[in-house]
Amino acid sequence: MLIRDGFPGQRLRVLPRPRVAEALAAPITRRMLVTDAGHFPHAAAHGRDRPRGAEEVVVILCTGGAGRLEVRGDEHPMAPGVVAVIPRGEPHRYRADPRDPWTIWWMHVTGGDADDLAAAITRPSDDFAPVLQVHDPYAAKSALEHALVSLERDETVASLVSASGAAWGLLAQLAADRARGANQAGDPILAAQDYLRENLETTTGVAELAAIAGLSTSHFSARFRQASGMGVVEYHKRLRSARARELLITTEATVADIGRAVGYEDAFYFSRQFRAINGTSPSGYRAAFRDRSRPHD
Template sequence: MLLEDGFPGQRLLVMPRPRVRAALSRPGTSHLVVTDAGYFPRARAHGMTRPDGVDQCVVLVCTRGSGWCEVAGVRHPVRSGQVVIVPPGVAHAYGADDATPWTLWWLHVAGHDLAEFLRVAGVRAGAPVRELSDVYRIVALVEEVVQAMERDQTFASALAASGAAWHLMALVSSERTAGAPRVSAVGQAQEYLRQHVTERVSVDELAAMARLSPSHFATRFRRETGVTPLRYQTQLRMARARELLDTTDSPVALVSERVGYVDPFYFARQFKAVHGVSPTAYRAQRKG
């Protein structure tokens, strides 16, 4: 039995259809509207069958594990680092692999610019799967969409989601350009960590996005940066903590929270290990 949703840790957002219709007719959002979006981690037994397709374009980004999609009667394997794009009105089905269920970021989009994006990208029912040269950047944009939709149902949030989706579709469309320079897997991971400073991102997650084994990824990361992924993330957090201590009057506990540490005492120990002084002593120092 295939499950459409209900996975531990999932995020699932659906815009009410009256609001979709309003957004499609309103300046600012009419170009591209996100009607549905979400995140399904390790979605065992996940699957969906739509014999008549849907009115929107379906975009599935696989960041871990594997699965399959069937579009217009043809079945295609899907693995980490690939995106599935199904045009509106096309019969399709998809599902997670039984042994290595996928982790998906996904969204449905509609709007006046959609047909042009699909044309430029060369999207067609016979070739719905393509490689992503920068999966981290694509995931960050889908997450931006999800966060905007989670915030509230105001026009401002819908506009923010539309903007992120427009950027995402532009990047996906450009993937077919030959000869474009590619950022290394480590460079992409660094950028992803910079954009997710407050989150604890594991080596396994970064390695899966880079389509490398954790040991191989960790070795490459240390060779190219001189530090481990965990140490690099700690350095990013401490840089942000210094900025907050220098430019705000926020209590140390709040600074700790804003850079991703739940325990302010652990944060203080980490800060002192990096800077040689406590956060309070650092703030009292004369600078500039």
């Protein structure tokens, strides 16, 4: 028999339905509202079966033990560091492992942003993917705990907005992780992006990056473009431009020196590349920033 709640040491908060209705008619919380949140440690025999889905988006982070989620005819194992995001109205069932029951942090969220972010995370299509490995489980757990603590405090606007902010941040990060196409720590595309970020002053070819990632050049290029929305050359160019903008704002270095610092030996070529991205020359960018920062009468 499955148990919904009542576990030793559990924490649980559920907003009353009238308060939910009020919050969904108010600014901010109508876009993202945490209606339920909890922490179930070592939740033996825990599980739910929702043939019609839930009224809200369900988010479950496993931080210990194991369990499984069944949705659209597929079974997804849940282990520490794995998060499940189940869109509103999606039929599903989940349960803790009978021999090694999971410990979970969870929340239910509703509102327009909740639905949009859930869709971005799960990709509701032929490759529907309701679970993913969290890159920073500690941050994910902290966000869920923040939402729960806010509801535990009271049901004022301030507390509901605080919970909404934590929920939005977590879902946005999960959507970003999914958009990058990285499903686990140590993903080779993330490693390649980090390598480019740390080596702005050198030019690294696609073949060299593919070798670092352990992929063929064609496979690497396709995965990089899918994760970044652009090719390697354009991605590196934009990283260099971002660093150049920082140096133009925070230092007195010449344009030529800044160009060399981000990998351009030719100052004129650097200026052309900078203008193509920023719509102005490096010196024009610096002057415009200083003008905006100068006190006006």
